[in-house]
Amino acid sequence: MDVADLRVFKSVVDEGGVIRAASKLHRVPSSVTMRIKQLESSMGVKLFHRDRQRLHLSPAGELLLDYAQRLIQLSDEAREVVSGTAPRGVLRLGALESTTASRLPPILAGFHSRYPDVRLELTTGTNDALVSQLVERKLDAAFIAEPPTVRTLDHVALFAERLILISSPDHRLIKHARDVEGTSLIAFPEGCAYRRVLQRWLGSDSLAPFRVIELSSYHAIVACVTAGTGIALLPEAVLDTMPHVKVARHAIPNAQAKITTPLVWRRGEMSASVLALRALFASSSRSKPS
Structure with a gap:
């Protein structure tokens, strides 16, 4: 099995048959058929079910297709990197x-x-x-x-990055988790790494015990914090892109902040x-x- 055979195999799949694949590859159909048979022989499996003039991928062919796409991509990438070809x-x-x-x-x-x-x-x-x-x-x-x-x-x-807690300007100073008791938390949905940092700072396995408002935009989060809706944890660099926003910044320990x-x-x-x-x-x- 070599990359050339895999290209022929993928072309037959993409074009839906030998004749169209042969036209695309600028080969005669018999050459494409021979390549497919050689590939099947080398792997010891049938890659297609033949139904009159149509070819259907076998289960083994379905498995090979994913690997073929990856190997062809890797081959192309290796050629570009080694030859110094500009990315495209x-x-x-x-x-x-x-x-x-x-x-x-x-x-x-x-x-x-x-x-x-x-x-x-x-x-x-x-x-x-x-x-x-x-x-x-x-x-x-x-x-x-x-x-x-x-x-x-x-x-x-x-x-x-440095993560910081932000609150409305009139919120009391936040140094410990107990300082946010009774305050709503504003965070991205599950799957957010910063949300997990907030959970660790709160000493909790999840935010389920807390009142949480889930948003998917930092502009929306900061706007809600500014309005006094709750507190949030975010990278300080994000806040620096909003110089006119009026919020209070509260540091958390470096172990969680950095x-x-x-x-x-x-x-x-x-x-x-x-x-x-x-x-x-x-x-x-x-x-x-x-």
């Missing part, structure tokens, strides 16, 4: 809303300027949702809130675009004065 195509990035608002705009603008042939598609979500989408191959890389626990993912630490945003990708599948993004961060870090 689609780069599907995921990011926390906080990172998107406070960290990414200049980075993505620089990346777009340097690699105009790459189309960026950005998806925002909670830490856990982004990890799931990355594992399910819906994303190529993601900026999340904590190092991944999934063994098939690699990461590099990028942004150091958090690092990593860039995460599937192990062994770093595309040319993801590699270029990493290199952009590395060059940006080197250019900063120490």
Whole structure:
């Protein structure tokens, strides 16, 4: 089994038959048929059920298709990286809303300027949702809130964040969990890593015992806090993007406050675009004065 055979196999699947696949591949149909038979012989299984002029994937063919797509993609990525070909195509990035608002705009603008042939598609979500989408191959890389626990993912630490509690200006000073008793909590839905930090600071396994308002926008969260609806935990860098907002800031212990945003990708599948993004961060870090 080699990548060339897998390309023929995938083309037959995509085109719905040998004749169309042969036309797309600029081959004669007999050559495509021979390649499929060779692939089946090398693997010892039937990849298609033949029904007159139509081919239907067998269960073994269904299993192979996913691997074929991944191996073809890896082959293409390896060729681009080794040959030094400039990144192109689609780069599907995921990011926390906080990172998107406070960290990414200049980075993505620089990346777009340097690699105009790459189309960026950005998806925002909670830490856990982004990890799931990355594992399910819906994303190529993601900026999340904590190092991944999934063994098939690699990461590099990028942004150091400090989390703070915010309240309305007239709220009493918050130093301990008891200082927020009877106060509503405003947080992202389950799956948010910052929500888990808030739970740990409160000494709780969940926020179920508390009055919680779940929102999916930091602007909405800050607006509710400003109005006196409750308190929230968020990265200080996000608040710094809203200089006119009037809230009180309350520090929590460094053990919970300090958090690092990593860039995460599937192990062994770093595309040319993801590699270029990493290199952009590395060059940006080197250019900063120490």
